[in-house]
Amino acid sequence: MSTRLFRLGRTGLFVAAGACASICVAGPLLTSHVPTPSGWRQHDMRRPKPPVVEPGRALTESSAPADAVVLFDGKDLDAWQSAGGGKAAWRLSDGAFEVSPGAGAIQTRESFGDVQLHLEWASPNPPRGASQDRGNSGVFLMGKFELQVLDSYKAETYADGQAGALYGQYPPLYNATRPPGEWQAYDVAFHAPRFDKDGRLTEPARFTVFLNGVLVQNNEMLTGNTSWIEATPYEPGVDHGPIQLQDHGHPVRFRNIWLRKLPERAAPTAADRHEPKIVELPQAELDALTGVYTRGTGAQAMKVDVTRQGGHLFFKLPFRSSPLEIVPVSPSRFELPQTDGDFEFEKDAEGRVTGVKMRIGDGGKNLLTKLNP
Numbered sequence: 476m477s478t479r480l481f482r483l484g485r486t487g488l489f490v491a492a493g494a495c496a497s498i499c500v501a502g503p504l505l506t507s508h509v510p511t512p513s514g515w516r517q518h519d520m521r522r523p524k525p526p527v528v529e530p531g532r533a534l535t536e537s538s539a540p541a542d543a544v545v546l547f548d549g550k551d552l553d554a555w556q557s558a559g560g561g562k563a564a565w566r567l568s569d570g571a572f573e574v575s576p577g578a579g580a581i582q583t584r585e586s587f588g589d590v591q592l593h594l595e596w597a598s599p600n601p602p603r604g605a606s607q608d609r610g611n612s613g614v615f616l617m618g619k620f621e622l623q624v625l626d627s628y629k630a631e632t633y634a635d636g637q638a639g640a641l642y643g644q645y646p647p648l649y650n651a652t653r654p655p656g657e658w659q660a661y662d663v664a665f666h667a668p669r670f671d672k673d674g675r676l677t678e679p680a681r682f683t684v685f686l687n688g689v690l691v692q693n694n695e696m697l698t699g700n701t702s703w704i705e706a707t708p709y710e711p712g713v714d715h716g717p718i719q720l721q722d723h724g725h726p727v728r729f730r731n732i733w734l735r736k737l738p739e740r741a742a743p744t745a746a747d748r749h750e751p752k753i754v755e756l757p758q759a760e761l762d763a764l765t766g767v768y769t770r771g772t773g774a775q776a777m778k779v780d781v782t783r784q785g786g787h788l789f790f791k792l793p794f795r796s797s798p799l800e801i802v803p804v805s806p807s808r809f810e811l812p813q814t815d816g817d818f819e820f821e822k823d824a825e826g827r828v829t830g831v832k833m834r835i836g837d838g839g840k841n842l843l844t845k846l847n848p
């Protein structure tokens with residue numbers, strides 16, 4: 476959340492609490508809780524703190540994959556702008572940049588949906604302040620969902636507000652932070668929310684996060700936008716937005732930021748969908764195809780059992796527990812509806828079934844010989 480909102484929110488709470496002590500009467504709460512699937516209240520001080528894990532040795536600065544969108548490589552802030560508009564006015568030095576307290580948040584010029592994000596950050600050293608007032612910044616995916624940046628090394632705060640938290644919703648599974656001044660790495664898989672054509676949410680945003688190589692968020696689903704003691708719903712229909720970095724008044728440093736835009740999984744088109752054109756075969760013709768088919772000899776031999784159940788033909792491979800149905804598309808050719816495969820039965824001059832050419836996927840055609848044709 477923004478520095479301003481945080482400070483106003485906290486002040487507002489104190490004012491409201493003080494006023495309520497003198498004038499309020501007991502009654503139902505007029506405000507709704509922030510929905511937390513865990514059952515914990517937001518920022519609940521009793522919520523268990525994640526166990527501390529010493530991360531592995533710091534990696535040397537990693538380089539971006541070839542298809543990455545490089546957002547900061549140590550040279551300039553050209554990919555960024557002020558969240559309020561205009562130039563990103565944070566300080567560049569030694570291949571990194573630093574929050575300029577009071578300058579406001581900065582965000583990428585480009586908007587993104589599903590991404591794999593890599594980002595490195597370092598808390599101010601020597602450390603100053605306590606709890607949320609200690610090395611606080613944040614990475615907001617789509618400008619809405621905060622992955623907290625905080626100096627949480629041997630420093631106390633509420634569980635859902637420490638480094639690696641999806642702020643106000645999910646504490647990190649572990650506290651894998653490094654000491655102030657040391658570079659730390661976030662690696663994030665972000666799945667943007669999905670909406671139907673009327674803007675109704677169909678899939679929430681999801682985060683998987685590694686902090687210094689330690690899994691701290693495991694495919695967690697957000698209940699809405701990041702908020703401070705407030706249930707803030709998703710913005711209908713919004714599934715893209717900039718990567719935003721928070722100015723919380725602390726000179727947190729950042730370097731080596733890149734992301735990869737993640738593709739949608741392709742759904743089959745009508746042309747891709749294949750439905751076998753099934754023909755009816757007399758039961759006697761199906762029975763003529765049943766039997767045991769083999770390829771090779773000895774222990775390495777492949778054996779396939781072809782059986783009939785009612786008007787349906789099945790084959791069973793020795794390594795698969797149940798038989799699979801094959802459906803006739805001609806008197807001699809059958810297809811495997813579950814996947815891309817076909818069976819071409821062969822006959823000799825007397826019309827006896829002698830074998831089958833079996834193909835499943837890209838495995839090529841295997842000629843199997845029928846025992847006792």
Ligand code: MG
Pocket residue numbers: 476611612613621623624721723
């Ligand atoms: Mg923050």
